[in-house]
Amino acid sequence: MRKEKQFLLDEIKNQLNASNDFVITSYEGIDPNTAADFRTSIVDSGGLFCVVKKRVFLKAAKEAGITIDKEMLKGHIGIVYSREDTIAIAKAVYKFKKDNDKLLDVLGGLFEGKLCSPSDLEEISTLPSQDEMRAQFLGVLEAPLSGLVSVMEAAMSGVVSCMDQQVQKKESQQ
Numbered sequence: 001m002r003k004e005k006q007f008l009l010d011e012i013k014n015q016l017n018a019s020n021d022f023v024i025t026s027y028e029g030i031d032p033n034t035a036a037d038f039r040t041s042i043v044d045s046g047g048l049f050c051v052v053k054k055r056v057f058l059k060a061a062k063e064a065g066i067t068i069d070k071e072m073l074k075g076h077i078g079i080v081y082s083r084e085d086t087i088a089i090a091k092a093v094y095k096f097k098k099d100n101d102k103l104l105d106v107l108g109g110l111f112e113g114k115l116c117s118p119s120d121l122e123e124i125s126t127l128p129s130q131d132e133m134r135a136q137f138l139g140v141l142e143a144p145l146s147g148l149v150s151v152m153e154a155a156m157s158g159v160v161s162c163m164d165q166q167v168q169k170k171e172s173q174q
Helices: 003-018 032-044 054-063 086-099 118-125 130-173
Strands: 021-027 047-052 076-082 104-111 114-116
Touching (some): 003 076, 021 086, 032 086, 047 054, 086 104, 114 118
Antiparallel strands (some): 021 104
């Protein structure tokens, strides 16, 4: 293998090993400004977008232990690597796809070690982000504790109110 191809193969293999998950896209007719906007939205979501050659990508995926069907790769392909939050990456990809319907198509991807179809990835993109899920979880934990504090506070204020009434009653009797 020529040095240039080996370099590309090693780079893609390193990206696959370094990323948690990825989304395979097919693009056609994207002008440079739109492509820059897409890359920026992916980077802002914590990912990386790279245009790759099919044969080199398939070989790198095979060497990384990922089996990808050659038939699903249609057109020019680009890989969106996820570094942190795959849900945010999926949201960014599908938002761009919605805004620019004819320019980008999702072919599949890898989510938590499992190959996913485009419809699976679209469902994943509708999930709440990690921060939203954490907030919902904390809300679930907080609700019973908040109720307990309210009950204890009411009990304490009841005791204080009774004592205050007793003091007022004794003062009025004197």
